[in-house]
Amino acid sequence: xxxxxxxxxxxxxxxxxxxxxxxxxxxxxxxxxxxxxxxxxxxxxxxxxxxxxxxxxxxxxxxxxxxxxxxxxxxxxxxxxxxxxxxxxxxxxxxxxxxxxxxxxxxxxxxxxxxxxxxxxxxxxxxxxx
Amino acid sequence: xxxxxxxxxxxxxxxxxxxxxxxxxxxxxxxxxxxxxxxxxxxxxxxxxxxxxxxxxxxxxxxxxxxxxxxxxxxxxxxxxxxxxxxxxxxxxxxxxxxxxxxxxxxxxxxxxxxxxxxxxxxxxxxxxxxxxxxxxxxxxxxxxxxxxxxxxxxxxxxxxxxxxxxxxxxxxxxxxxxxxxxxxxxxxxxxxxxxxxxxxxxxxxx
Numbered sequence: 001x002x003x004x005x006x007x008x009x010x011x012x013x014x015x016x017x018x019x020x021x022x023x024x025x026x027x028x029x030x031x032x033x034x035x036x037x038x039x040x041x042x043x044x045x046x047x048x049x050x051x052x053x054x055x056x057x058x059x060x061x062x063x064x065x066x067x068x069x070x071x072x073x074x075x076x077x078x079x080x081x082x083x084x085x086x087x088x089x090x091x092x093x094x095x096x097x098x099x100x101x102x103x104x105x106x107x108x109x110x111x112x113x114x115x116x117x118x119x120x121x122x123x124x125x126x127x128x129x130x
Numbered sequence: 131x132x133x134x135x136x137x138x139x140x141x142x143x144x145x146x147x148x149x150x151x152x153x154x155x156x157x158x159x160x161x162x163x164x165x166x167x168x169x170x171x172x173x174x175x176x177x178x179x180x181x182x183x184x185x186x187x188x189x190x191x192x193x194x195x196x197x198x199x200x201x202x203x204x205x206x207x208x209x210x211x212x213x214x215x216x217x218x219x220x221x222x223x224x225x226x227x228x229x230x231x232x233x234x235x236x237x238x239x240x241x242x243x244x245x246x247x248x249x250x251x252x253x254x255x256x257x258x259x260x261x262x263x264x265x266x267x268x269x270x271x272x273x274x275x276x277x278x279x280x281x282x283x284x285x286x287x288x289x290x291x292x293x294x295x296x297x298x299x300x301x302x303x304x305x306x307x308x309x310x311x312x313x314x315x316x317x318x319x320x321x322x323x324x325x326x327x328x329x330x331x332x333x334x335x336x337x
Contacts, residue, residue, distance in 0.1 A: 040207025042174060046167060049203050049211065071165075072302055073209035076249065080203055080212035 005111040005120045006033040006059030008067045009104050010052055010074045012045045014038035020068075020101050028108045035059035047074045052081035056093055064092035064117035066124065068104040092117065098124035133231045138194065139187035141332045146176035146183075148328035149321060156324075159317040163304040167208055168317040175206035175214070191231065195222030209302065210318060213246050213259065220245030236270040243267050250301060257297040257304060257311060259318035265290040266326055280330045280337075287326040294319040 007024060011017040017038035024034050035055040040046025052067075059065050067082075069075045075095060082093045094117060096103055103124040110123040149156075150173050157169030178201050179186070186197045199218030203211050224241040225231065231238060243263045247253060254264040269286040273279045292315065299311040302318070 040167075040171065040174070041205050042207070044167070044170070044207075045165075046171065046207035048207055073207075076209040076212045077207075079249070080215065084203070 002114055003061050003063045004032050004114060005063045005107075005117050006035070006056075006061040006065040007104060007108045007111060008052070008055045008059050008065055008078075009034070009036040009100065010047055010055070010067060010078050011036075011038040011070045011100060012047060012074060013070075014043075016070065016100070020104050023101065024104050024108045027105055028112045031112045032108045033059045033061060034104075034108065047077040049077050049081045049084065052078055053084060056081065056085065056089075060089070062092075064094070066107045066111070066117060066120045067093060067095045068098060068100045068107060068124065069095060070100045094121045096121050096124040098127045102127050133191060135187050135191075135194075137336060138191065139183060140336075141329050142186065142198065143180065143183060144332040145325050145328040146180050148324050149173070149176045150180075152321070152324045156317050156321050159315055159320055162314045163299065163307055163311045164302070164317060168210060168321065171206045171208040171210055172214075172321055175202040175211060178202075178205040192222045192225035195219070195225060198222075209250070210259075210321070212249055213318070216245040216249040217242040217263075236267065236274055239263075239267050239270055252301040255297065256301045257294050257299040257316045257319070258301055259316070259322040261294045261297070261316065262287055262290045262319045262322040262326065266322075280333055284327060284330045287323045287330075291315055291319050291323045 009017050009020045017036040021034050021036040035058040037051040037055045041048045056065050067078050069078050078095045082090055107120045107124040110120045153169035153173040156172060157166055160166050160168035179198055182201055186194050195218050199215045203215030221238050221242040224238045229238050247260060252258050252260055254260050265286050266283055269282050273282045294316040296312060298309055299305045304311040
């Protein structure tokens with residue numbers, strides 16, 4: 001199997017994160033590594049930097065990882081998580097400005113075709129264009 | 131000059147306990163214009179800091195600040211984790227690079243405030259914690275060395291929080307509310323004020 005960009009889904013809700021990952025898997029199969037996390041460190045609604053770091057490492061690919069987020073705190077915590085990765089990995093992770101469900105599906109579909117991290121991010125972010 | 135570790139420890143303890151005591155108020159402010167988790171998130175982070183306080187205060191001051199920052203990042207669970215985390219990480223970083231407390235307080239605080247601004251891609255006037263932190267920084271600069279510095283900082287922080295009420299949020303969750311965010315004090319500005327006031331009170335008690 002050739003390497004494909006990994007996908008990480010970060011929601012405030014673990015149910016949304018898991019449901020989004022389920023949709024991605026159904027549409028693109030197992031060609032793309034998908035990891036997800038949701039909920040704060042106590043398990044309530046929110047996001048958790050350590051869980052995001054674990055998810056990025058779980059979805060790790062030499063081609064990089066695209067992170068899809070829902071609301072503000074998920075974005076801020078994901079950016080923080082990227083900065084706390086080991087230095088060699090930091091530059092290979094991007095947080096996409098895209099709606100979480102549609103963005104994850106589009107990013108994974110693009111990744112499955114072997115596209116670069118920049119291409120995967122661009123396709124997801126087209127959804128946010130006017 | 132340097133800050134004795136006992137002083138540092140007591141200030142951190144006072145600030146964390148004051149935030150924990152303010153959690154219900156922070157939550158209620160956040161329910162008005164955010165998602166209602168600011169109090170519980172800050173409480174969780176401050177409890178984690180208190181749990182590590184002995185280990186934190188055993189470190190050199192720069193490392194102690196970084197440990198506080200990292201603890202908040204890893205435990206808060208909302209955007210305030212990286213925001214306050216970046217504040218303390220940047221303060222620690224400044225102290226690792228030839229800055230010293232208390233003499234370089236304004237410089238160190240300035241580095242910390244810049245880190246918050248960068249992390250949140252936000253600026254003063256957008257109804258955020260920066261609307262307290264930036265005025266406090268300005269007072270730290272303008273009143274540096276004055277005998278009433280602490281009193282001036284306290285007044286600045288209290289007035290700055292109230293000035294967030296008429297602002298319309300353009301950053302963070304409150305920005306979804308647009309004009310409906312007007313009339314409510316910003317929860318992040320309030321938690322910043324709580325921290326500043328707690329540290330000032332601790333310094334006054336030691337003076």
